[in-house]
Amino acid sequence: MDSENEKSSNRLLSLLLTEMDGILGKSSTSKEHLDYQIIIIATTTDSNLLDPAIIRPGRLDKIVQIPLPDFNARKGLIFF
Numbered sequence: 001m002d003s004e005n006e007k008s009s010n011r012l013l014s015l016l017l018t019e020m021d022g023i024l025g026k027s028s029t030s031k032e033h034l035d036y037q038i039i040i041i042a043t044t045t046d047s048n049l050l051d052p053a054i055i056r057p058g059r060l061d062k063i064v065q066i067p068l069p070d071f072n073a074r075k076g077l078i079f080f
Contacts, residue, residue: 013051020059 023038044050057062
């Protein structure tokens, strides 16, 4: 049996996917949708745990991965 946290996570994922699919409707090539620019900013500590349905083609056009800063970059952040 799923824990309450797992059930909540599944409901949240389902809602997110429904909303992502509903933004442009069934046809993402329709001229009426060409003016929409929607930006989704998200973060994770382990991208391997993302559900593949979220990042499948057609849902997100670009995925930008930013690596951890090196020693000098971290030092620069401290002494900014």
